Amino acid sequence: MAMEEFRVLNEKSLREYIKATPSLASKLGNQLDNLEIKEVGDGNLNFVYIVISPSGSLVIKQAVPYVRCIGESWPMTKERSYFEATALKRQHGLSPKHVPEVYHFDRTMSLIGMRYVEPPHIILRKGLIAGVEYPLLAEHMAEFMANTLFYTSLLYLTTTEHKSAVAEFCANVELCRLTEQVVFSDPYRISEYNHWTSPYLDSDAEAVRNDKILKLEVAELKSKFCENTQALIHGDLHTGSVMATHSSTQVIDPEFAFYGPMGFDVGAFIGNLFLAYFSQDGHADQGNDRKAYKAWIMDTAADTWNLFHKKFTSLWDIHKDGPGEAYLHEIYNNAELWELVKQKYMINLFHDSLGFAAAKMIRRIVGVAHVEDLESISDPIKRADCERRALDFAKMLLKKRRNFNTINEVISAAQ
């Protein structure tokens, strides 16, 4: 079956496609006559199908050449699917326990066939709203981030490998531009797409647009995002890009992947934990004041950074005599100097992460795309109150991030 032209699949044509594609059919045990197919794309951009046969399952994700939640009026290259597939494969290779396997990729059709991350996995964000504790979440996310960021940086790669990969992902520019717009620009100007809990946050949104120091700081972060090719980052590592159970954590949806600053990933995850934290008061009820859960979220944020720090620097120690060209062993083979090097690198990464965490929080409150953690608080006064505290914290964090030396200091400030 020739797939020479892009066309958007539906359930019927998807069945035909699977039948004609051995790498997909085999994952379903070649039992293709009574496939159960369900479209579940709740995201903003793509179509996602769960496909189940009597002896196997998989997920099909197809990109369409526009932003699905807005429509054809907002075009968006379907080539993002190529970068998603490429990043998924690379990240699966580096962190196989936390990234689903890609079975099949069809560039013409912008179609990825991959492992179905089965129930009881749910989107982490939904778990955080429901008040579910995930005892291994911090450990798993720290491992995912340490592995995917370290091994794609110049701490491990040669310059030749690094520049070649940088060049490849430069072509994912449309997705980078979307981030630039919605994270670093729109919240700080009048934009038709911005919204907030009005009228309660009207003056808060205006204050963001008039805050000179905040804009000065966000410009620095935007420049890092655009110019710093530190590692292959996921690019959209919020709690909606993670599926979790008590014992498993799976990171999906890296279509925004490119070579950018590591802190953008670390910050995205921690910033979204902070958003979950600040939303908890809106979900408290007589049966559950959420106090213990708030403490768990903050412990998880702290553990995430601390475990990431530990795993990342361990990888660096293990490979200090490896192919990486940033810190040659011959130059840095002194115990005291080696500690200084790591301290300096990690404190810079920490401050970057806090800055990006803050920027990601701000944009979820006064920008175009909000988070269900807050949106699901039905009482607008209560919601606005949660949002204002999150926003004030994020503004402080963006401006004062360099004053923090440990994640515990940050958490104390949030509490």
Add this chain to the structure above:
Amino acid sequence: MAMEEFRVLNEKSLREYIKATPSLASKLGNQLDNLEIKEVGDGNLNFVYIVISPSGSLVIKQAVPYVRCIGESWPMTKERSYFEATALKRQHGLSPKHVPEVYHFDRTMSLIGMRYVEPPHIILRKGLIAGVEYPLLAEHMAEFMANTLFYTSLLYLTTTEHKSAVAEFCANVELCRLTEQVVFSDPYRISEYNHWTSPYLDSDAEAVRNDKILKLEVAELKSKFCENTQALIHGDLHTGSVMATHSSTQVIDPEFAFYGPMGFDVGAFIGNLFLAYFSQDGHADQGNDRKAYKAWIMDTAADTWNLFHKKFTSLWDIHKDGPGEAYLHEIYNNAELWELVKQKYMINLFHDSLGFAAAKMIRRIVGVAHVEDLESISDPIKRADCERRALDFAKMLLKKRRNFNTINEVISAAQ
């Protein structure tokens, strides 16, 4: 005449090549029977021919697939010629008065035909050794750097244009790696290529290899060089890459060009002026104590930075509502904020420039490739004395660069 395979030309085959190439022949008025051809490549890497006919002239530059001054034992891609030609064309477009025109480029032959920068132009470094004052040098170099760096940065380009150009120049990785090795690595470790004025500087070279803070700082600069895609930089902007007369300044040899930190260019030029400054005592004699010339060099260094600052920020003002996506006018259209933005950007660029200037000075004293300014001081004791003062200044500058707010403070420290 088919040019299907690379071959190194000599005078005879070059004549044939020119006859078969209309874009070259026409620049010589098609008077090709008595061409005067002279090989003048004094550089480390390439063959350079001056070609003169009764009614025209040009230069032919051919890259060979190794480092010419070392031989075939140090391979070096001849594809550098492609990046040199591409950078020359772009820089000529942006600063036509200060970059020679490219007439012809043959990628297979790694051959550039370009304007002959005719006498009385000489290599600036030789002029600085001879004690020649160039009244327009600072103005011209400031203009070259402001134009080529501003217009290739995100202050002017869209992200789409920028990432596409970044990707293209990622392929010039072999030249980047050469810089990484000789500027940021070799001087700080034992390397067979390193040399210095021995035995006088033996302990100074050892001190560089044992200076933890210096190595910590140079690692930060190396990371910026490898990861920060700020603008299309020349990549080798020392005083040997500039040809000058009293009234003309021409920047040549951008084969190291890639998207990197602007401060690497600004620092290369200013750092080499500082090297010229520190070498003057070695060139002083009874007839000329070089005191006035030392003052002129420092005035030129100050003027270069100050004029660059002025021209660069003027371009930014002119294009503040232009295509550049880093600082959107809607967000930064407040006079006080706009000044803050520029101040922050320029002070960071200043500190980068000082750091790279220092790194470039250090490597010229204890690394593989030295500068004629110092090498031409025949008395080794006198030479070592000049070199030690340059080295001590550079080490201080690398470590304390963030304490300087103006170029005049830097110059006072050097004096």
